Amino acid sequence: MNELYSSIENLRSEYREIFKKSLAEIANRIDELRPDGLDADVTDKFPVNSDGALWQTKVLDMLENDISKEVYRKYKEILAYRSQFKCVGCATCCNLACSEFSPVELKQKAENGDNFAAQFLSVFVPYASKEDARKVYPEYIKMLEENKEDNVYFYHCPKLTEDKRCSDYENRPQICRDFPDNPLSILPKSCGYKQWKDEIEPLALMLHSMVEIIEYYKEKIPQ
Numbered sequence: 001m002n003e004l005y006s007s008i009e010n011l012r013s014e015y016r017e018i019f020k021k022s023l024a025e026i027a028n029r030i031d032e033l034r035p036d037g038l039d040a041d042v043t044d045k046f047p048v049n050s051d052g053a054l055w056q057t058k059v060l061d062m063l064e065n066d067i068s069k070e071v072y073r074k075y076k077e078i079l080a081y082r083s084q085f086k087c088v089g090c091a092t093c094c095n096l097a098c099s100e101f102s103p104v105e106l107k108q109k110a111e112n113g114d115n116f117a118a119q120f121l122s123v124f125v126p127y128a129s130k131e132d133a134r135k136v137y138p139e140y141i142k143m144l145e146e147n148k149e150d151n152v153y154f155y156h157c158p159k160l161t162e163d164k165r166c167s168d169y170e171n172r173p174q175i176c177r178d179f180p181d182n183p184l185s186i187l188p189k190s191c192g193y194k195q196w197k198d199e200i201e202p203l204a205l206m207l208h209s210m211v212e213i214i215e216y217y218k219e220k221i222p223q
């Protein structure tokens with residue numbers, strides 16, 4: 001169990017380092033587009049059609065059309081690599097699904113057209129209590145508590161049989177077929193995709209940091 005806690009802590013410090021590197025790399029690329037002699041920040045306000053405004057246009061284009069596409073391509077590669085691993089049928093993901101949304105919130109989201117929420121609700125039902133969820137995967141619940149992650153709701157799938165088989169396997173929905181599609185999600189040691197996650201995690205963290213930085217600049221650069 002200690003390993004689980006230390007891996008979360010490592011992830012946080014690892015992410016900080018990765019974020020700093022990504023930031024330096026993107027800032028460098030922004031600097032390469034800087035007009036000669038312009039001593040200003042790319043988030044400053046510039047007069048229309050000035051060198052500064054032109055710089056901002058080029059930077060936004062670079063963020064959206066170069067870096068974002070690069071991030072997307074690498075993310076697709078990560079998902080393609082996943083096909084080299086297999087589900088070993090441990091059933092943990094059927095028995096314990098977590099969401100930051102309550103059943104009522106998920107229902108509202110589904111009614112507003114959120115396809116993931118609709119699928120999630122078509123599969124999972126909430127646990128009566130956190131203690132029931134704890135029996136399935138105690139390390140995970142403890143880890144959430146240690147990290148003061150209070151806003152989590154616990155669900156399970158009633159189609160899972162006593163012997164941990166899916167009773168409707170042929171008709172299981174897409175979210176079951178795609179799991180795990182987030183390389184940053186926490187997977188149990190028993191999961192057949194754990195090695196995939198461990199191998200690609202540094203790259204996935206780097207891509208995540210780049211997306212955060214791109215969003216920051218897109219919000220801060222006056223348009």
Ligand code: SF4
Nearest residue numbers: 094157159160166176
């Ligand atoms: S539908 Fe089947 S595969 Fe999907 S969560 Fe339920 S038991 Fe698991």
Ligand code: SF4
Nearest residue numbers: 087088091093191192
């Ligand atoms: S946790 Fe991983 S190995 Fe276990 S059932 Fe889910 S996908 Fe399969």
